[in-house]
Amino acid sequence: MKKIIIAVDGFSSCGKSTMAKALARSVGYLYFDSGAMYRAVALFCLENGLVQGETIAVEELREKMPQIRITFEADPETKNSITFLNGKNVESEIRSLRVSRIVSQVAALDFVRTDMIAQQREMGKAKGIVMDGRDIGTTVFPDAEMKVFVTASAEVRAQRRYDELTARGDNPNFQEILENVLQRDHIDQTREVSPLRKADDAILLDNSNMTREEQQEWLCEKFKEITAE
């Protein structure tokens, strides 16, 4: 069967990653989380004194970009992908609210995107991958054979993120999460470089009222149709 590239884009916290991971596992593809890369750059900024309040020291970050190395490894037990920043496992840290607060600003910087997109294209060279993000089907892999654009209401998305943070032992505030979701949607859709938008040839998936199982079945069906063509 021919190997393809599957691009999954959509709004924040709509379960893209869970969905993309499950799809990759069931079709035997590698999964890449492009958002984790932007989150790792945001964490680098926090750890290197490049954030004042919520303002990024853009010129200093530009100078330091060559020092940032982001890699992925598969967890030997769960097979989930783990993000490493300069050799350190940052998978948990990059999901914190302090990173979420600044990540969309970092991701709006053109030199950050140029760097990340080059690395992402490298990962897709051999095909057989699922990558999720905001601009995968529009900018990173405009020729991807399967494109999915996921959405759900902001309240449903904030509730999912709330549950995720609670499950890992944090004590989140729902209102704060909802505000962060809305703020990131706004920055992602209105930025100049690769704004979040549905590619014309992407299939739309609103999963507000879908179970994970229904969603997975729907995706596998689409995958079969596309790879059989």
Ligand code: CDP
């Ligand atoms: O929290 P969520 O899973 O929705 O987001 P993420 O996939 O972890 O991405 C975090 C942030 O990185 C997004 O809000 C975007 O601002 C940015 N991002 C991007 O600009 N382009 C991508 N391909 C992926 C993420």
